[in-house]
Amino acid sequence: xxxGEEDPQALSIQEGxxxxxxxxxxxxxxxxxxxxxxxxxxxxxxxxxxxxEREKHSGRLRxxxxxxxxxxxxxxxxxxxxxxxxxxxxxxxxxxxSEKLVFGKGTKLxxxx
Amino acid sequence: xxxxxxxxxxxxxxxxxxxxxxxxxxxxxxxxxxYRQLPEEGLKFMVYLQKENIIDESGMPKERxxxxxxxxxxxxxxxxxxxxxxxxxxxxxxxxxxxxTGELFFGExxxxxxx
Numbered sequence: 001x002x003x004g005e006e007d008p009q010a011l012s013i014q015e016g017x018x019x020x021x022x023x024x025x026x027x028x029x030x031x032x033x034x035x036x037x038x039x040x041x042x043x044x045x046x047x048x049x050x051x052x053e054r055e056k057h058s059g060r061l062r063x064x065x066x067x068x069x070x071x072x073x074x075x076x077x078x079x080x081x082x083x084x085x086x087x088x089x090x091x092x093x094x095x096x097x098s099e100k101l102v103f104g105k106g107t108k109l110x111x112x113x
Numbered sequence: 114x115x116x117x118x119x120x121x122x123x124x125x126x127x128x129x130x131x132x133x134x135x136x137x138x139x140x141x142x143x144x145x146x147x148y149r150q151l152p153e154e155g156l157k158f159m160v161y162l163q164k165e166n167i168i169d170e171s172g173m174p175k176e177r178x179x180x181x182x183x184x185x186x187x188x189x190x191x192x193x194x195x196x197x198x199x200x201x202x203x204x205x206x207x208x209x210x211x212x213x214t215g216e217l218f219f220g221e222x223x224x225x226x227x228x
Contacts, residue, residue: 030213031213033216035219042117042204042220042221043156043204043206043219045216045217045218048215048216092212092213094213095169096169097168098161098168098169098171099161099211099212099213100146100158100169101146101158101206101212101217102158103148103155103156103157104155105155106154106155
């Protein structure tokens with residue numbers, strides 16, 4: 001079952017603009033992670049935000065977390081054509097002694113030069 | 114330190130054949146996860162293994178699919194008697210600890226096409 005759901009499903013912007021992607025999840029979390037996937041490639045970890053954090057920055061990335069609303073957002077500032085990729089949020093689901101990372105369906109970002 | 118290595122990158126099989134996908138985790142990583150991704154979709158968890166043990170196979174179909182992570186050698190995802198619906202990208206990821214504490218490191222995937 002999906003734990004995280006991103007929106008929008010697709011986003012097209014011009015270079016230099018900011019891109020905001022949102023993620024909602026269902027159960028309580030210890031942390032929430034964002035990953036990036038270039039077309040035809042594997043996923044690359046971008047940033048992890050813990051449940052006791054509200055905001056985190058990494059370069060041009062800004063992630064927020066609102067545990068009361070069970071939602072997170074990823075902001076990419078001053079976007080570049082090279083940011084074109086799919087972005088996924090993921091949360092850890094604990095079940096019967098196992099912990100696994102469950103991903104949303106992703107936001108496909110296109111940055112036009 | 115080499116990343117997660119998956120092979121083959123592309124595999125073509127006819128219906129009824131077997132597919133074997135291999136994954137060598139990063140050095141020092143004892144936790145391995147397999148995911149499946151259909152075109153334009155997210156990753157679906159299949160199985161979580163530690164050395165010689167299957168921890169969680171709740172996402173893996175009970176028929177035709179099996180996974181192992183032996184003491185020596187790569188983790189193997191095996192699909193017997195493949196059907197067209199098995200066509201997908203299969204990703205392996207590894208971590209040094211349980212995933213609740215940190216990130217996963219992904220391979221580039223194995224893309225299976227069933228004719």
